[in-house]
Amino acid sequence: MDVLPGAEPFAHDGSATGVLVCHGFTGSPQSMLPIARRCADAGYTVRLPRLPGHGTTWQDLNTTAWTDWWSEVDAAYDELRRRCDRIVAVGLSMGGTLATLAAQSHPHGIHGLVLINPAYTMSDLRLRALPLLQHVVPSIAAIAGDIKKPGVRELAYDRTPLKALQSQRQLWAQVTRDLPQVTQPLLLLHSPQDHVVPPECSTLLLARVSSTDKTEILLTDSYHVATLDNDAELIEDETMQFIQRVTGRSS
Template identity: 30%
Template structure:
């Protein structure tokens, strides 16, 4: 299994989990969850999206289709070494996980959607970020290539000590550690197109979904999670609402709750799949 730059694999059993980071993020934001799932016996693969963990120009040279191609290729690689494959994503990574489930039901046994972001509509977001749907037009016209939405306090993290460490990493200039300090307009434009695409595909998803969202998410409001619960109709959707976290639920105060719920979700589906196969034999 080939590994790119900051990707990593934790070898485990025959149930695999691929974890997907968010826009301008890195696989590191999934590391805590990855280790927790690995301790439960799963093989875990944290994929790096195309254009990420480098410079802003690296990111702007890619589109949402490139990011999705990273996910689909990663899932195909992981599937070769496991019997059951689950996919989990944070923020924009959740959109990519949902798209994979819609596009490739042959690969995906279940989806964990963490702090899904169809829109930047959380309570800390500047009002103009809610007009992100206009950015694809800007990109098509060549407007705003070097403009960014800078990250705003509290940076998706409720835990103050953790927030200080993450912000220091973001401002260090090493994007492979904690990602870029801002969201380039053209990258947000691509995410907006991805969001619209996934919205239309939610009704095609046949894999069970675990939707994890903070009620006080500062970046993406609870409406983003509710959209999944409302539109995924061909598979069961389980919702976990967190009361003591902000957007970065994979590293914030309730990360252990997120890990334990994900383990329970995966084990239940694997058990049900095994029983169904046994009954059919």
């Protein structure tokens, strides 16, 4: 399956500090590329994988499951672990869910967690029908492209594949159940005006994690895909300061 131009994964070999970067559901590495490049420019070793079924077609995504996406993230973590002695995980939306799973799965290998509008649950009552609907309707209208800044486009699908969405719900359930296992320093950046992920996700995260080092920053001038929105520079600056603080290294 051909990868869409601009949706390619990103990797950079630098210092012994690693940054694992995760993009969101139906999106592509393009949404997280500015952060990945900023980290690379600072001298860090960076891995931004393209999740299976993403950056190609929505039909392709519908043939994958959350375990496939996690396997790709975990493989990227293994690459970093072989090269680095400190790793920080960074994720947007479902990428935040996967970054959280990385922190849960590798409590001594992930040294910090940066989450941007992470997803853990959805309050939409229509999702109750999803277990049956996924077998009848292959896709619904897109959830991608929620950006306030004019003229900016997210490289993401124009349809939401329902089998993949149902699998993502299973990922949410597991990660939410195990949120108390998260003990790492946490930087949460979230948008009060988010048309994809409800505010309950951030509330749930802060209430259930066991981290004692927690920083919350509101992205007041951005919607869901905040990494491409008006607060992108703020996100990058805060991420860089966080990585330096929790690893004790500027590169």
